[in-house]
Amino acid sequence: MDLRNQAVNALAQNKKVLFALGGAAVLGLGFGYKYLRRPEKEVRVGVVSQLLIHPLKSGKAVSVALAECAKFGLRCGELRDRHWLVIREDGHMVTGRQEPRLVLVSLTYEAGQICLNGPDMQELRFSVSQPDNPVINCRVFEADIQGRDCGDEVSRWLTRYLNEGETFRLVHFEHQMAPRRPVEKEPLFPQCEEVAYPDIGPVMLLSEASVKDLSSKLGKEVTVERFRPNIIISDCKAFDEDSWQEIQIGDVRLQRVMSCGRCIFTTVDPETGVIDRKEPLQTLKSYRLCDPSEKHIYKSSPLFGQLLTVKKTGILQVGDVVYKICR
DSSP, rough: OOOOHHHHHHHHHHHHHHHHHHHHHHHHHHHHHHHOOOOOOOEEEEEEEEEEEEBBBSSOEEEEEEEEEEEEEEEEEEETTEEEEEETTSSSEEOTTTOGGGOOOOOETTEEEEEEETTTTTOOOEEETTTTTTTEEEETTTTEEEEEEEEEHHHHHHHHHHHHSSEEEEOOOOSSSSSSGGGGTTTSSSSTTBBBSSSSSSSEEEEHHHHHHHHHHHOOOOOGGGGGGEEEEEEOTTOOOOOOESEETTTEEEEEEEEOOOOOOEEEOOTTBBBBBSTTTTHHHOOOOOGGGGGGHHHTEEEEEEEEEEEEEEEEEEEEEEEEEEE
């Protein structure tokens, strides 16, 4: 064999060796990643006891047995959490902080129509879709957002119910509208997170045990509805939910972002629509203030419940087991 052929054969053999070595390196990296990364472990921490949707911001909760957990929060059919908003004529939001009796207004869906009900008011029905109505520029916590006006008849109904000598209107957030970004109000939220009319995040979680603990300190019972959560958990200890950084419920994966700092709205009784301005807020402040290292986040607001983002969408049902993800 001449020198040229020997060189060609040697090069071919080297290529085989290099290819084999390269393949082994890739396989090694793959196996290394598989065994070096920290495996997930699911730990049972509770059970879903209630699912609450608040279609109207500050309005009465709708209890459901099953709900879709979407990126914008819980939904059941046409009812989507915090997708309707009461505004003044200048577009600024109106909540139970300013108008406590809003907590007695229910917005439900039946036979293709939205049903609006309130104490001493005749039920008003109107279409979900009203494409000919104007889109109004609104303000929610100093952030710009739009809403489809629900019409003059609805406006008269709200104005008569609230009886404040000014005009109120109802708007509806539609999927093609530009959403708000929670990060602009709370920097702990991911940049990509989006919501309609909630105060901050798309999902709020609270345990029954935490509410019972508060009731024992108040000396009277308060209900979960006062705190307006979406997912209520049973079969756990008070404030266990504070430590659940990531949870799995069925196919749904939720990520904790921050605790929920509470305000004067907690002093509105969801059964009477009367604002107390003291309790349970004062009691919460006596034992639920943040760690001093987090005061720049929560300031003087007591913490009660957890705000979550949706990592994986899916269906939630009452009775679902809740698992904490450990790594």
